[in-house]
Amino acid sequence: MKHPESEEQKKVIQYLQYRYPKVLFTASPAGVKLPIITAMNLKKIGCKAGVPDLLIFEPRQGKNGLMIELKTPKSSYSNKGRLSKNQIEWIDRLHNRGYEAVVCYGFDEAKNIIDSYFKLECLR
Numbered sequence: 001m002k003h004p005e006s007e008e009q010k011k012v013i014q015y016l017q018y019r020y021p022k023v024l025f026t027a028s029p030a031g032v033k034l035p036i037i038t039a040m041n042l043k044k045i046g047c048k049a050g051v052p053d054l055l056i057f058e059p060r061q062g063k064n065g066l067m068i069e070l071k072t073p074k075s076s077y078s079n080k081g082r083l084s085k086n087q088i089e090w091i092d093r094l095h096n097r098g099y100e101a102v103v104c105y106g107f108d109e110a111k112n113i114i115d116s117y118f119k120l121e122c123l124r
Contacts (some may be wrong), residue, residue, distance in 0.1 A: 050086025073106030
């Protein structure tokens with residue numbers, strides 16, 4: 001069974017690797033459906049609920065990095081596109097620490113946000 005958010009994220013990762021090959025980034029496993037034992041082990045080693053899906057560690061114009069919570073394009077019109085309490089808290093806490101943290105609904109929106117972010121001057 002395909003997971004629509006995973007499919008969108010794969011497209012974003014491919015674009016990021018192609019367009020910005022030297023960018024330092026990683027993806028969070030927090031939203032992945034896993035067997036319970038694996039999920040419990042990830043929690044024990046520090047994986048936290050609500051962490052954005054894509055973490056880009058590249059400073060730009062006063063921001064420490066870009067963090068993206070990715071939803072499907074269709075989810076912007078449904079309850080599935082709503083952020084969890086943990087996701088809202090993470091986005092707020094990241095903003096307070098100097099990161100750009102956003103929610104994107106699908107590949108096209110994420111691509112536009114990424115491109116806009118990398119047009120900003122690097123100050124470090």
